[in-house]
Amino acid sequence: MLARANRIVRGDDYRTVVRRGRRSATAHVVVSVVRRSDGAPTRFGFIVAKTVGNAVTRNTVRRRLKAIAHDLLAGKPTDCDVVIRALPAAAQAAWPTLLGDVSRSFARGLEKAA
Template sequence: MLARGNRIVRGDDYRNTVRRGRRSATANVVVSVVRRPATDAGPTRFGFIVAKTVGNAVTRNLVRRRLKAIAYELLVSVPSGHDVVVRALPAAAQAGWPTLLEDVSRSFARGVEKAA
């Protein structure tokens, strides 16, 4: 599970990241990445959006748990000072773990390159 310091919890932070962040999309997810100002630099924070179009509550929670586990694995290799929002697309419900892991890590790397 992600520590509180590694989670986006405020709605304003979600909106800022989605609106101003660099987007990178795959068939299963859309990843938005924004670099925080140097005065607010800290650990990289992740947020997740899994809409009803993904499936029923059980399916959405499964997808959200998988995305959180992927973010936890990425924490050891990511640069600090970024906000990341991962939006699950409907195809994510049928995607397996390796596919989601590859999609999120590749999209995150592209987003960080663009945001730098």
């Protein structure tokens, strides 16, 4: 589970990242990244819409994305906000596929935001 310091919890912060962030998309996710200059820890937010599936499916996808974000925290910069939006195909994606998509999108978003 992500610590509170590593989660985006305010709606305004979500909107800022989605509107101003550098976007990178794959078949399963869209990752938006915004660099911050305050040196605070990296924060993640997740958007899993009803188009992904029913409540059980959405929560499963969200838990998988949180686990991936937890893995990404090790060795990543400490000055960015990241919002991961799941696309409908994420519900059927295998773990290695989803992990690879999020990792690549996150890395591309960091490159664009730099």
